[in-house]
Amino acid sequence: MGMDLNVLIGGEAGDGVRQAGYLLGKAFVRGGLTVVSVFDYPSLIRGGRNLHLVRVSDSEVSAPRRGVDALVALNGDILGSFGGEVRPGGPVVFDSDASAGAEPPGRAAAYPIPATSWAREAGARRVVRNSAALGALLGALGYDLDLLLSVMGDEFPPEVYRVNAALARRGYELAARNPLPEGMRVEPVGGRGDRVLITGNEACALGALAGGMRFYAAYPMTPASPILHYLAGVQREAGIGVVQTESEIAAVVMATGAAYAGVRAATGTSGGGFSLMVEGLGQAGATETPLVIFLVQRPGPSTGLPTYTSQGDLLFAITASQGEFPRAVLAPADPEEAFYLSAEAFNIAERFQIPVIVITDKHLAESYFTVRAPDPSRVEVDRGELISGEWRGPGEYLRYALTESGISPRALPGTRGAIVKQNSSEHNERGWAEENPDTARAMTEKRLRKLLGVREALRGRSLEVVGDPDPEVTLVGWGSTRGAVLEAAARLRERGRRVRFVRFVVLWPFPSEEAQRALSNAGEIYSVENNATGQLARLLRMETGIGVDGTVLRYDGRPITHEDVLEGMGEAI
Amino acid sequence: MGMDLNVLIGGEAGDGVRQAGYLLGKAFVRGGLTVVSVFDYPSLIRGGRNLHLVRVSDSEVSAPRRGVDALVALNGDILGSFGGEVRPGGPVVFDSDASAGAEPPGRAAAYPIPATSWAREAGARRVVRNSAALGALLGALGYDLDLLLSVMGDEFPPEVYRVNAALARRGYELAARNPLPEGMRVEPVGGRGDRVLITGNEACALGALAGGMRFYAAYPMTPASPILHYLAGVQREAGIGVVQTESEIAAVVMATGAAYAGVRAATGTSGGGFSLMVEGLGQAGATETPLVIFLVQRPGPSTGLPTYTSQGDLLFAITASQGEFPRAVLAPADPEEAFYLSAEAFNIAERFQIPVIVITDKHLAESYFTVRAPDPSRVEVDRGELISGEWRGPGEYLRYALTESGISPRALPGTRGAIVKQNSSEHNERGWAEENPDTARAMTEKRLRKLLGVREALRGRSLEVVGDPDPEVTLVGWGSTRGAVLEAAARLRERGRRVRFVRFVVLWPFPSEEAQRALSNAGEIYSVENNATGQLARLLRMETGIGVDGTVLRYDGRPITHEDVLEGMGEAI
């Protein structure tokens, strides 16, 4: 195995721990390495414990793993609590001014940095301590400081850059006097192609933009708020409307209004907010309005653990709202996929005039992943049967014309000569309310028929199937657990086991036929999920009759690692 | 076969068609007959077409059936549209003053009644026309007019009674001059015991009261509003609090507040309102507050068909709200069961400190059924581990004490010496917010563990299994379709077929073991549901792996009849 280093950066909320991990990660990525970094923080603004676990490797990792190889401690609490977890000989960088009462473990390579004093000397805000510590870490690791400085140069305005760079250099120089032994160094590698360090939320936002989203309405909710923040930040450059609404109900309905008017529109939220959107979701379904909802899961029930991760909302997303109507539920596994699926979500929404849910989770949404840079030119925009400008017939325009596909050509309000009536009550082809049984049956069938088209449109893209063609064991999963499962599968393969991984990219309409194929002859089937009741396993059985032989479930708010998967399967780690 | 008569009463909204059918039905029930009556009305206040189909029989019917044996037409629209459906020789009573342009069909026994003139002559409101028509119908059928008059006497204040009774008598006398032939008469029978004519909504409300509900908060929504109206009407006699809130969100949360304070509390709504309650449902789950929700289904999606029936919300009810928490979902089939289950819902809610959903539908909720009179003395109240008055330890009171059963003894706020903290965020035993992984895991497991107890508590009552021990065909169903399925099964049995009926009374926690038993050796399995996607069938497969061989689905807003079942199975009607 090559280089694979887990760096834990810890401090209080307000200490800039998230930013520090990001800068470090990006410095590694610019050196051709692969980073995945998980930010673990409680729901508070100052104090408490913020932990950023930056995993860096020279191979393609995309999940966190257990263990700490290096520690950056911004205070004594972190030093005392996590120093002991650092593997023997690993570097422990700490602010020696802020660690009274705590000691680095004897077997570690200690790098005490008087970072608070340096910050004070520099006349800077306390948060620049980070840069001193990061510099010191790179000095210890023998990594290229210029890569960190280039990242800082891009991130900070000039004055801020200057003081941070100075402290980084100071830390670097101090630590470089006692570099780690050869085998513990980290070095840039080359030729990794065009890659980015990006979170799932950022990728969803960018994908939505690439897919032509022009309107986003949302109410802040962790961990979905970063989508709102990102879009709000770029709204002028991108030329889009971003509205922070008074509630999630207003958000989903406002986006529906914009979508009816003909703009690609979306909203985003987490569980509690999604609960409030449920009636609006049904409205989009009944009125056949294309609407995209980003559902970023966090652990429930109810307010739960706002800043942690979960895959607990799958069945809810699929069945939410009264009555029966078509929807699509798409689950990207990493930011690259998140980008393309978010763009595609608008195509599915508009072509079939249905609501589409892009379901992610805090881990995917807020962790940084190293992925190939998304290519906007690969995004196609297909708006479906759209009429604007002028209605030329034949006959009167019928918003809900009964067709074989279930799709009625969609005129936008403002189309000369067309009257476009949408109706949340059951309605006839014109959109007038109508209650007779034949109409009700016909409209129900029309709407549900669209699912056939959606299924067809997504065929071949609904599952990722990798690994052994004749497996002893098949792991099934969805969403952000992909990296951990792949890593577990690799370990098992190293042990000579024949392993397959079947990942559901499309959760609804459930790709039953593809699943049947991928899971026939699958050996023992394990479902790996970040929830307590094995929702994918249950969905799979509901839609295909296929039962799993075991589940690997984690439901403490933390992301799944390959060690969890192996442990859950009863395998050695 | 004995007597089995389908009387269709039709008029405009505002004509009192519902009331007329009710009076007629009750007159039959007081004569020992069995009535089931379905009121079919569009969502408007005046005009349109209201139809009340009163089926009366001397055997135990509990579902509507197709066909019209007798018609009471309050206007020409009804006479013209439905006259032709009356079976040859059947009585057609109509207001001859209000039927200009329409004629009774030639093969019918026509009873023209100048009801409008009579009402005018009596100086009464136009709506009393009904009584003339009902009287005439009874005259034609040769039924005992006094039974109708006794019902009127109970329903109306004296002056109103007088004019209605006079008109009924006048109609009776006119029609009795030309009574129907012997075989078409309807006669009272005796000795049917203590029975009532009651709707599902009324039974739910009464059951809730019998079960000690003291607080009901709701926002009007068809077809759940009658629960609110009924409870509001009896609030003083019953000594309960009834609040019409500003929204369904307020309703579910207000009921939760009352429940936390120690009062048995409930809310009730239909699909759209339930969608809005979803976040509150999760709050009850997370905070472990006993809460009962009456979910009266109507066809969706969205606003849908407000005044019609559906079983389209099953999976939604089971999975609604983010995260994973225990709940119970109970589905009565008729008002008798609705009474007892509604009472029991509060026991389940309080013993396990969970939300309980009593799921019905418009057909059960608003149709009149003849059932054995519920016996309040059979209702037991079990409030679970409740602490009030004073906390005597040991130690500090812990609202979320971790126990083997998952149930924490529940002190009420106001208990001297106890501090009762409930928290929608993940929390420790005290109820303080806590985010560490061990607490999250322990609390998730604690909550979900309660489902084992719920399952145990409901064991033996979760399914109704009737029919052949060695069936060729098994019908599965839930809720209000019971009567139709039983009737279809009876028809099939008459044809020598071995048929079993398995009805799910408890939908969640799903009675998997019982279902496995009841459905092993079941022959061909058909699921009968008032929805478009066979939700029970899918739930069954999800929870047991058992697939059905066919589905009989109706999703045009109308209740299922035994003819629908037979037709759907490919059997002759």
Place this chain on the structure above:
Amino acid sequence: MVSVAELGTAKKNTWCPGCGNFAVLQAFKSVVSRLGLEPWEVVVVTGIGCHGKIGDYLALNSFHTIHGRVLPLATGIKLANPRLTVVGFAGDGDAYAIGIGHLPHAARRNVDLTYVVHDNKVFGLTTGQATPTTPLGMRTRSTPFGTPEEPINPIAAVLAMGATFVARAFSGDLRHLEEVLERALRHRGFAFVDVLQPCYTFYDTYGYYRERVYKLEDDGHDPSDWNEAMRRAREEEVTGGERIPIGVFYQVDRPTLLDRLPHLSGVPLVDRPPRVDVAGLLERFR
């Protein structure tokens, strides 16, 4: 110019005879015709209730939304395509019970919309339960012993929420209703109109209002005077129902939300290309 007749549809009207909604429908058609709007440039958004059926009776674009959500839906439409004239019709239940949470925000945003509340003081379509404007003590199906809650005063509340156009009209005075609606549609910003709309079936208030309403215009009211507007808004309460003003209480010019979002002025969102160039944005992640 589209005629009033052309603005109707063949859909059978199911309002009760005598219902105050007919006047709102009639007045609105007149105003649309009079303002010379093209039917395809008008969108009506309707709530759930008797009032909400108005969409079916208008040969205009319409969206019959869920209960209480007229405002956010209308806002989304207008922001997406500001060329459209967007008019919301809500009931008093729709607007003041389940939907009242959107009202202060619509007022703050000042999006160029008209919001007409059919204030019949009952939930009509669900058979006459009490709403937030039902008088104290009134018996309804949900309050058979009388409503125990004070009614709200929508005019006063909306004034205090900072709306830029606040008016009241009465179904029993068609001509004046037309005038008020026309002024509301002409207002640039959020225009709020509470229409006293008798529910002939559940709460017939024609007589009550006929005896009490007077027109602000006839009484020398200056609609730019907020304090006076507030005084008049409370006149019915303060006089024990002696005098009920109708007309425009308050009107002020203030930038709309779009005025404050310069990047959304110019080409409407709906006309912008269905693709945003993200190449530059992606650069920052390298």
Place this chain on the structure above:
Amino acid sequence: MVSVAELGTAKKNTWCPGCGNFAVLQAFKSVVSRLGLEPWEVVVVTGIGCHGKIGDYLALNSFHTIHGRVLPLATGIKLANPRLTVVGFAGDGDAYAIGIGHLPHAARRNVDLTYVVHDNKVFGLTTGQATPTTPLGMRTRSTPFGTPEEPINPIAAVLAMGATFVARAFSGDLRHLEEVLERALRHRGFAFVDVLQPCYTFYDTYGYYRERVYKLEDDGHDPSDWNEAMRRAREEEVTGGERIPIGVFYQVDRPTLLDRLPHLSGVPLVDRPPRVDVAGLLERFR
């Protein structure tokens, strides 16, 4: 009498140093102690946000409800057990954004509750986005180009909604905050208190308010005069932020909801037997 110290808990406080919430916590503990309430007879209901953590810091019954729902939850508790003293703590996001739909109804109902809004003009816990009280043009994470929406005026709005007790206090004046909270708790009916509570991290307004606040009590304000209360409520807007009154704007005696539901007076619902005799009711169905 329970002491202030006894009203605290061992839970580690995670508010930022300097946060205005500390004063609210401190003042409330003083008032509970001063009023001689038994801890088990007090219930606090808290919303979601920084403010909502106050429940963990109080050795009192508490219910940390979902975002925006303090009022209906508190109402349910009070109606079920009127012996309890029920106090709601909400944030400005909680109370005026997602939860504002409940406010007019709480005012109308006039249930005997106290409602304290920690009005820091930002969503604190979600990292400082704009709320409905954020000043126009302020840059936040969700409004990096400045908020485009006028702030609401909660005092004016709640006055217009018909509340029977309307007050404002300031975290920077602990003594006065205590006074206002005490008067609110003593008020029989719905008592609304908007607390100017600086968010030290995202919007430090201590200085701004210190320079501008004045006490209504010191200025001869008559809290029974609604018109004068409304005038004062708008003083900050009208004077361009020169003068900001704190204290009790308005107070009036009006029957509470329970006063108007005689069948609920007497034995509290929570003490009634957990069974209602339905034999008589069932008779009617025979």
